[in-house]
Amino acid sequence: MSEPWEKVAGGVTAPRGFLAAGVAAGIKYKGKRDVALIYSEAPALAAGVFTTNRVKAAPVLVTAARVAGGRARAVVANSGNANACTGEQGIRDALLMARRAAELLHIPEEEVLVASTGVIGRPLPMDLVLEGIGACVRELSPQGGAAAAEAIMTTDTQPKEAAVSFVLEGKKVTIGGMAKGSGMIHPRMATMLCFLTTDAAISLPLLREALRFAVERSFNMISVDGDTSTNDMALILANGLAGNPPVEVPGPAFSLFCRALTAVCVSLARAIAADGEGATRLLEVRVVRAPTEEDARLAARAVVSSNLVKAAVYGRDANWGRIICALGYSGASFDPQRVDIYLGDLPVARDGAALAFDEERTSALLAGPEVRILVDLKSGDGEATAWGCDLTEDYVRINAHYRT
Known part of the structure; x- marks a missing residue:
């Protein structure tokens, strides 16, 4: 619509x-x-x-x-x-x-x-x-x-x-x-x-x-x-x-x-x-079916803010374990054994456990100008989306010489 x-x-x-x-x-x-x-x-x-x-x-x-x-x-x-x-x-x-x-x-x-x-x-x-x-x-x-x-x-x-x-x-x-x-x-x-x-x-x-x-x-x-x-x-x-x-x-x-x-x-x-400093990709993290909208916001922000997730996106590494780890310290309420995670439209984890997936396909999904991660907490109606970027060597270079 x-x-x-x-x-x-x-x-x-x-x-x-x-x-x-x-x-x-x-x-x-x-x-x-x-x-x-x-x-x-x-x-x-x-x-x-x-x-x-x-x-x-x-x-x-x-x-x-x-x-x-x-x-x-x-x-x-x-x-x-x-x-x-x-x-x-x-x-x-x-x-x-x-x-x-x-x-x-x-x-x-x-x-x-x-x-x-x-x-x-x-x-x-x-x-x-x-x-x-x-x-x-x-x-x-x-x-x-x-x-x-x-x-x-x-x-x-x-x-x-x-x-x-x-x-x-x-x-x-x-x-x-x-x-x-x-x-x-x-x-x-x-x-x-x-x-x-x-x-x-x-x-x-x-x-x-x-x-x-x-x-x-x-x-x-x-x-x-x-x-x-x-x-x-x-x-x-x-x-x-x-x-x-x-x-x-x-x-x-x-x-x-x-x-x-x-x-x-x-x-x-x-x-x-x-346009994040040194960024090569926009990262979008959408959390659905959280207990509340606030839980969804906490979860999405934690994932998009994780330096480990951001570095994995830069390296095109489908390391979904870093995503569920960030969810765990986000402060959001959820059951880890009900979490599904998708990279683009490709499921990489279901009910908090690994799924077999094609590494070449996930690497291709992580190579585009926009990377989308979907997290389904299966615990309610709360939804939220957060945005960030990958973490690259150029970020360090820019900030190492910001004044000079």
């Missing part, structure tokens, strides 16, 4: 009333975009989720405080420098980024949210950042989403954008998004950096609930290397310009909005997992 939405181009500028820009300010390398700006031409509601790492970067602290107020019209972000572990100066710099954007956009300073990503422990080169913000304001356009998505990349090999349109209470509504992430990916809230926009009219409490719902089923279900960043955040702005009757109570309209938002987030989350 087809979904009630269609994919559209434009990322964060696909919804009505959103402009964006991305420029090269010299923070990273000469000629590489590294400052981004997203702007709503109309007042907007805002919601966000943030890293649970005890060490939080200055922009996370500033933006979390502002999002609590529920309103924002702009997001300014830089790459190349995380502005993390930079003390009071880091807070001042994050506030100054917002202040400069607000002055140039002629909006209240409190309505500008801030994000940073890159190397930890270095002060921001504020002269370059402020020049970049000015350039972004001058270049804002409805076609600027792709440049903005490029400007937040660090070790990413490609920008990540997604958008869908659908009919909500008789009006066409659009949700767009962009994200970055390649390494230090093991979210326990949202993702590395993700910015979402929508022209839907929706109440603030339901916008917050929808974001939490989508994040739990997308960004919180990916892992590249087991490291939860100091800078992770996911933000959404909703300006209501679609003109739909406001979604103010749970019901069919809210359910449709949640599902569409989740689709955008899943698309971005898969792109992050596929």
